[in-house]
Amino acid sequence: ALLLIDAYEGIQEQSRRHGYILKLLGLTQVAVVVNKMDLVGYDPEVYYKIKSDYTKFLSSMGIEAKEFIPVSAKLGINIAKTSEEIPWYKGPSVLSMLDQFPEKQLPTHLPFRFPVQDVYKFDERRIISGRVESGKVKVGDQVVFSPSNKVGVVNSIEAWSVENQPVEARASESIGFTLEEQIFVERGDVAALKSELPIVSTTFDVNVFWMGKRHLEKGRTYTLKLTTQEVLCEIVAFKRVVDASTLETLEGQNFLAKNDVAEVTLRTVTPVVFDLFGSIPTTGRFVLVDEYDVCGGGIITTYTPNKTDRLRDEVRHRDFHWLKSDIKLEERAYRNGHQSTLILIVGPSGVGKAKLAKHLERKLFELNYQSYLLDGRNVALGVSADIESGQKKQEGEVLRRFGEVAKLFLDAGHVVISTSNVFNQEDHTDLRLLVEPCQVVEIFVTDTEELTENCDIKLSIEEAEKESEAANTIYNYLKNKKILTGHNYSI
Helix, strand or coil: EEEEEECCCCCCCCHHHHHHHHHCCCCCCEEEEEEEHHHCCCCHHHHHHHHHHHHHHHHHCCCCCCEEEECCCCCEEEECCCCCCCCCCCCHHHHHHHHHHCCCCCCCCCEEEEEEEEEEEEEEEEEEEEEEECEECCCCCCCEECCCEEEEEEEEEEEECCCCCEEEECCCCCEEEEEECCCCCCCCEEEEEECCCCCEEEEEEEEEEECCCCEEEECCCCCEEEEEEEEEEEEEEEEEEEEEEEECCCCCCCCEEEEEEEEEEEEEEEEEEEECCCCCHHHHHHEEEECCEEEEEEEEEEEECHHHHHHHHEEEEEEECCCCCCEEECHHHHHHCCEEEEEEEEEECCCCHHHHHHHHHHHHHHHHCEEECCCCHHHCCCCCCCCCCCHHCCCCCHHHHHHHHHHHHHHCCCCCECCCCCCCCHHHHHHHHHCCCCEEEEEECCCCCCCCCCCCCCCCCHHHHHHHHHHHHHHHHHHHHHCCCCCCCEE
């Protein structure tokens, strides 16, 4: 990078901000160009003072400038070649300095990362296209697409305008590849080798530089763009706000003004795939969009897994080692006339959830659907009978075991119905994670106006007490959503 300073004006706030941006971007090859030397009569004292002061500033951030080059861009002095106008300067010109920067090493030694840009269908092939951000991949490698955890084996690597198709792709190459077995992959997924998986989470700590007209603040929604992913996010906490021109901490400030930087915690609406910037820079940096304007950028610095993240890792491990049946879910759905689905009937105690669940189970059974009422108490009496301490309950072991039992029924093609009051709304999010890719339908029985985020059907207590009519309402919803497809419906 070349960092420009006006010799006539000297080191300004913007000069310091630019230096901080260099740190934020992780740029280590830096030269400082001191421009407009003609306006100060090519005075070496001006040059050396700028060099001394700015070297100290850069050193405080761990940055070392390779050279300070005095120039007059208007007159072309020291741009393409050194000039006699500045005889006291013995260093390189700007052009020579650029030639002296060593070529950046391609990150082929890092783990393989391939953000999916698009999927093209030619003939019977689905070509997954994108850019290899780091590492390398070859034909026959097993790749995992995050966050969906779908696994495939690379069948071929497709390149454009080449005589012979390659058998390996390396960092910086824009390529496509096909898989031995067709799976659904979409833009925003990130492919990696099974042995070197990225982080998947909704919460992480970042350093962000803000350039928006409006403040970056809590309570507002922004769009995070990271590789090919675009997801809504919000600020959870301001850990430290820094004046980029002085590097002073602005104590107690819960917003970020234009041209300032901060250490903040971000939370996204849906899980995103990333690496820490210090590990793989290209998948650890992002931009923030406020409405339609790119207003900030930053790097992901730290990540502390929460309960859901740990559960997500367990599910990923389970899915990788799951002994799959030769009978696919689609085949079971065709035979049964419905897709595997978990129906959660939630609401306060004593509102008729249990009776409604039994009535719904009976109705679906009599229509030849594979329905099963899975009550949390039955699971607690069986596979969770050894859990007694409150600590284990807090760690989510009861929830995990319930979800794993439900997953087995869903894998067998059933419609699973549950009414357990043991789990709260946060637990429902974890249940969805445990039973993916099967659908979850949430039915909320309440007389209040409040609705949960994932509520699909709301029933009043009076409506729920009319079990037959309420079951019909749910049945019609399942049909409209193509969950109940009919025994002659071809998927």
